[in-house]
Amino acid sequence: MKKEEFLEKFIDAVQIEEDVNEHTDLSSLDEWDSLASVTVLALFNKYLGLKLTAQDIKSCMTVGDILNLGREKYAE
Template identity: 35%
Template sequence: MNLQEFTKAFEEIVMVEEGTVQLTTELSSLDDWDSLSRASLLSVFEESFQLKVEESIVRNAATFQDIIDIVKDKLES
């Protein structure tokens, strides 16, 4: 999975139009950024990257860049 594919998956999770989320997007500004979307994101981490991430790490992320930083080493160029 590359950055573009991951961004698209994230946009589907938080139910926004494709191209809406930028690296600087404040997660708190997304209406559907809640515990259910965080759980869905944790599933993406596990299924796509074989990466187990504590929910608290995702919960403490402030921007989409913070989310990218969690998986940046696993993203394909």
């Protein structure tokens, strides 16, 4: 899966209604809560086969930080 496709999955799964880009602060999103972070953990497992830890997700400040967690798994 390409990074752009994963971003779409992220927006869809977390049900984000605002415009977002890699610089968007997660804390600025109404939808960013504990359920959203759980959702993201599952997304990495589902689409990229990545077993991340809770700490991986908690350390992210921006949408770009989230996407960066999958950097070694994206298709070109």
